[in-house]
Amino acid sequence: MIADFIQRLPKAELHLHLEGSVDAPTLVELSQRHPTPLPAQNNRYQPDPLGGELLTLEKVQRLYDYSNFFGFLMAFKAVTERLRTPEDYELITHNLCRALAAQNVLHAEVYVSVGIIHWRGGVFAPLFEGMERGRKRAEKDFGTSLLWLFDAVRNFGVEEAARVVETTVALRDRQLKAQGRTSIAGFGIGGDEARGPAGDFREVYARARDAGLRLTVHAGESAGAESVWAALNIGAERIGHGLHAVDDPELMEHLAESQIPIEVCVSSNLRTGCCPSLELHPVKRMFDAGLMVTLNTDDPTMFHTTLDHEYRIAHEAFGFTKDQLRELARNSFEASFLPAEEKVRFLELCDRT
Numbered sequence: 001m002i003a004d005f006i007q008r009l010p011k012a013e014l015h016l017h018l019e020g021s022v023d024a025p026t027l028v029e030l031s032q033r034h035p036t037p038l039p040a041q042n043n044r045y046q047p048d049p050l051g052g053e054l055l056t057l058e059k060v061q062r063l064y065d066y067s068n069f070f071g072f073l074m075a076f077k078a079v080t081e082r083l084r085t086p087e088d089y090e091l092i093t094h095n096l097c098r099a100l101a102a103q104n105v106l107h108a109e110v111y112v113s114v115g116i117i118h119w120r121g122g123v124f125a126p127l128f129e130g131m132e133r134g135r136k137r138a139e140k141d142f143g144t145s146l147l148w149l150f151d152a153v154r155n156f157g158v159e160e161a162a163r164v165v166e167t168t169v170a171l172r173d174r175q176l177k178a179q180g181r182t183s184i185a186g187f188g189i190g191g192d193e194a195r196g197p198a199g200d201f202r203e204v205y206a207r208a209r210d211a212g213l214r215l216t217v218h219a220g221e222s223a224g225a226e227s228v229w230a231a232l233n234i235g236a237e238r239i240g241h242g243l244h245a246v247d248d249p250e251l252m253e254h255l256a257e258s259q260i261p262i263e264v265c266v267s268s269n270l271r272t273g274c275c276p277s278l279e280l281h282p283v284k285r286m287f288d289a290g291l292m293v294t295l296n297t298d299d300p301t302m303f304h305t306t307l308d309h310e311y312r313i314a315h316e317a318f319g320f321t322k323d324q325l326r327e328l329a330r331n332s333f334e335a336s337f338l339p340a341e342e343k344v345r346f347l348e349l350c351d352r353t
């Protein structure tokens with residue numbers, strides 16, 4: 001059975017937001033921990049209509065049952081509003097790894113929105129300690145491998161993004177000094193492409209690259225192929241979404257030749273309306289054109305999906321064969337920011353499935 005095969009297939013997930021992985025029972029628990037709204041001075045980012053409201057499972061299910069991008073933003077805000085302490089971040093990291101392990105996702109590269117925490121006036125370092133406790137506990141409990149990507153919000157502007165890079169470098173260096181290795185892989189920008197074109201961030205990316213960070217850019221999700229070109233021009237090593245790359249044959253050729261990985265998120269694109277229907281989604285066209293395609297969930301609980309589900313969609317809606325699904329799984333490890341020897345270990349597991 002294909003569902004069994006997909007479940008058994010060792011997989012990596014490369015485009016996954018920590019805040020978008022909070023399931024309904026966990027959000028209820030967080031709302032009980034924080035039954036008051038955030039103080040106004042810490043609330044620059046989120047006037048959340050549900051601020052301080054005690055959430056029930058039914059309320060969270062309604063909150064996650066939106067049908068447009070605004071509804072998604074409201075859900076995202078309701079979650080970030082309730083993420084306040086290191087213990088909160090430890091809890092959601094550990095829960096995320098449990099959910100990944102249940103699907104045989106052996107490695108994940110997880111975005112955390114450092115940009116939003118800064119914007120709220122928060123200090124990220126103690127929260128990161130909580131994330132790290134959750135990650136290390138999960139490594140012991142479930143064997144999950146996890147690397148962090150620190151995310152800036154492009155529409156908050158270039159200076160804010162530069163601050164996120166400095167936070168990333170400082171925490172990475174602190175880890176290297178203390179442990180001789182780091183769980184922080186790199187840096188990326190997300191948010192509104194139209195209000196923060198990648199070209200504006202050229203210097204920020206140059207600084208991040210010089211500091212040894214790996215680089216991603218959300219591009220071609222809500223904006224067109226030109227946004228993907230701009231991401232490549234500032235040094236993106238992977239493209240988040242890349243949905244609209246198919247509109248530009250020259251870009252498709254370049255992506256196929258360079259094998260720059262594309263972090264495709266089918267369900268996300270449908271739920272946000274960036275792609276109008278499943279039939280129109282270009283994931284198979286990208287794959288057939290020779291692009292380095294990976295499958296991802298983006299914000300799994302908010303988009304009602306899992307990585308297994310994304311692989312099943314690929315098979316059922318787009319006719320990916322078993323061998324092609326295995327190739328997608330291989331791509332996910334190949335395109336990761338893991339060291340070569342670890343990639344090889346995971347790739348061998350794929351080949352044996």
Ligand SMILES: [Zn+2]
Pocket residue numbers: 015017190218240298
């Ligand atoms: Zn994303």
